Amino acid sequence: MAHPDVVVVGAGVIGAACAEALTARGVSVLVLDRGAPASGTTASGEGNVLVSDKEPGPELVLAQASRRRWPTLLAELREELGPVAEVEWEPKGGLVVATTSVAAQPLADFAAAQRGAGVDARAITASDAAHLEPHLTKEIAAAVHYPEDAQLQPVLATTTLLAAVRKRGSEVRGAVEAVGIERHGGSVKALRTRHSTIPCSAVINACGPWSGTFSRAAGAPIDIQPRRGVVLVTAPLPTNTVRHKVYDADYVGAVASGEADLQTSAVVESTQAGTVLIGSSRQRVGFDDSMRVDVLRELARKAVRLFPILADAQIMRSYGGFRPYAPDHLPIIGEDHRLPGLWHATGHEGAGIGLAAATGQLLAELFTGQAPHVDPEPFRVDRRP
CATH class of the missing domain: 3.50.50.60 (FAD/NAD(P)-binding domain)
Structure with a gap:
C-alpha cells in the first residue's frame, strides 16, 4: 500500500x-x-x-x-x-454472588446504583441462583443476575x-x-x-x-502501568457445569482498587471447548512474568469455594498477562x-x-x-x- x-x-x-x-x-x-x-x-x-x-x-x-x-x-x-468471522460470541449473562452476610448489602447497593444507570441488574434469591447454576455453593447470602453480560x-x-x-x-x-x-x-x-x-x-x-x-x-x-493477571484452565468438563460468568461480589472491589499488592477474587466461567476459566488476580509487579504457585493456589481455593464440584477438576494449564492500568x-x-x-x-x-x-x-x-x-x-x- x-x-x-x-x-x-x-x-x-x-x-x-x-x-x-x-x-x-x-x-x-x-x-x-x-x-x-x-x-x-x-x-x-x-x-x-x-x-x-x-x-x-x-x-x-x-x-x-x-x-x-x-x-x-x-x-x-x-x-x-x-x-471467518466466528468469534464464539455468547450472550450468556452473568451472576454475582455474595457468600457472606457482610458482602450482601454492598452488593445490593451496588446493583441498585447500576439499575439507576440503566443496567439490567436483577436481585434474585438463593434458590433462583441455584436454578441458574445448579453446582453453585449453597452459601449464598445475596445474588444478582446480569442478563447483559457476554463473552467472546x-x-x-x-x-x-x-x-x-x-x-x-x-x-x-x-x-x-x-x-x-x-x-x-x-x-x-x-x-x-x-x-x-x-x-x-x-x-x-x-x-x-x-x-x-x-x-x-x-x-x-x-x-x-502493567498490572499482572493470572488465569487457570481446567480440562474439559461436562456441558453446563458452569452456565454463566459467575463471580464473588468482592471482584468488583478488586477491579476498582489501585493497590499494588496481590488481590484475588473468584471468577469462574466455561468456554465452548468445555474448559473452565478460573480467575482472577491483580498485582502490579512491573513486567515480571514469573508464575507464582501461591497465586494459583489462591485462585483454585476461591473457585472451589464458589463451585465445590471443581475440587475434582484437573487443571490443564495456567497463563498470565499484563493489563494496561491507568491510576x-x-x-x-x-x-x-x-x-x-x-x-x-x-x-x-x-x-x-x-x-x-x-x-x-x-x-x-x-x-x-x-x-x-x-x-x-x-x-x-x-x-x-
Missing part, C-alpha cells in the same frame, strides 16, 4: 477495533505489532464483555455502548467476511477485526517494533520503527501495558494535545475486550469529525484526576 493515513501501533483487540472502525470510514491504516497480532494482553484475556462490574460513571457508559455495538459489529463482519473468544475477535482491515485494502504487519515519532511543524510526520521510517499523518498508541513506554519514546508521556481506572481515548497527530487508545486494564467495540468507534468518530456516540471528555489525555 502507499503511505497510510494512520499507523496503529499495537495489534491487540483495541488496536484492531480502532483500525476496523477507521477503515470502515475510508481511512487507510497500517497496523503494526512488535510480536504477532493478538499475542499480547489480548491472548491472555478471558473474553469478558461486562457491565456487571462497573459502577455508574464514564466507564459504565462506554461499556454499555460497547455491549450494544458488539453484536451489530459482529453481524456486519459476518456479512462482509463470511465464516478474544484472539478470534481480534483476528476477525484485522481480517476486515486487510479486506478493505489496509495492512497488518507483525514483528515490527515502533521506537518513536518524527515531527514536522510540531505535528506527527512519520513513525520510526527499529529498521525504517513510515510517513503518516497520525499514529495511534494502542500498545496496551507498553503504552507508557511508547508514549515516552514519542515525547508525550502518559501514565499507563484513575479510565481508559485514554483521543488525540494528545501536546502532539497533534498522536492518538491514544489504551488504559482499559482488564476490560479491553468488552470496551473495544465502543473504543474503536469513538476514536474513529473523533478522528473523522463525526459526532461521538458517547461523551469523549472523561477519556481525554489531559483530563483532571
Whole structure:
C-alpha cells in the first residue's frame, strides 16, 4: 500500500477495533505489532464483555455502548467476511454472588446504583441462583443476575477485526517494533520503527501495558502501568457445569482498587471447548512474568469455594498477562494535545475486550469529525484526576 493515513501501533483487540472502525470510514491504516497480532494482553484475556462490574460513571457508559455495538459489529463482519468471522460470541449473562452476610448489602447497593444507570441488574434469591447454576455453593447470602453480560473468544475477535482491515485494502504487519515519532511543524510526520521510517499523518498508541513506554519514546508521556493477571484452565468438563460468568461480589472491589499488592477474587466461567476459566488476580509487579504457585493456589481455593464440584477438576494449564492500568481506572481515548497527530487508545486494564467495540468507534468518530456516540471528555489525555 502507499503511505497510510494512520499507523496503529499495537495489534491487540483495541488496536484492531480502532483500525476496523477507521477503515470502515475510508481511512487507510497500517497496523503494526512488535510480536504477532493478538499475542499480547489480548491472548491472555478471558473474553469478558461486562457491565456487571462497573459502577455508574464514564466507564459504565462506554461499556454499555460497547455491549450494544458488539453484536451489530459482529453481524456486519459476518456479512462482509463470511465464516471467518466466528468469534464464539455468547450472550450468556452473568451472576454475582455474595457468600457472606457482610458482602450482601454492598452488593445490593451496588446493583441498585447500576439499575439507576440503566443496567439490567436483577436481585434474585438463593434458590433462583441455584436454578441458574445448579453446582453453585449453597452459601449464598445475596445474588444478582446480569442478563447483559457476554463473552467472546478474544484472539478470534481480534483476528476477525484485522481480517476486515486487510479486506478493505489496509495492512497488518507483525514483528515490527515502533521506537518513536518524527515531527514536522510540531505535528506527527512519520513513525520510526527499529529498521525504517513510515510517513503518516497520525499514529495511534494502542500498545496496551507498553503504552507508557511508547508514549515516552514519542515525547508525550502518559501514565499507563502493567498490572499482572493470572488465569487457570481446567480440562474439559461436562456441558453446563458452569452456565454463566459467575463471580464473588468482592471482584468488583478488586477491579476498582489501585493497590499494588496481590488481590484475588473468584471468577469462574466455561468456554465452548468445555474448559473452565478460573480467575482472577491483580498485582502490579512491573513486567515480571514469573508464575507464582501461591497465586494459583489462591485462585483454585476461591473457585472451589464458589463451585465445590471443581475440587475434582484437573487443571490443564495456567497463563498470565499484563493489563494496561491507568491510576484513575479510565481508559485514554483521543488525540494528545501536546502532539497533534498522536492518538491514544489504551488504559482499559482488564476490560479491553468488552470496551473495544465502543473504543474503536469513538476514536474513529473523533478522528473523522463525526459526532461521538458517547461523551469523549472523561477519556481525554489531559483530563483532571
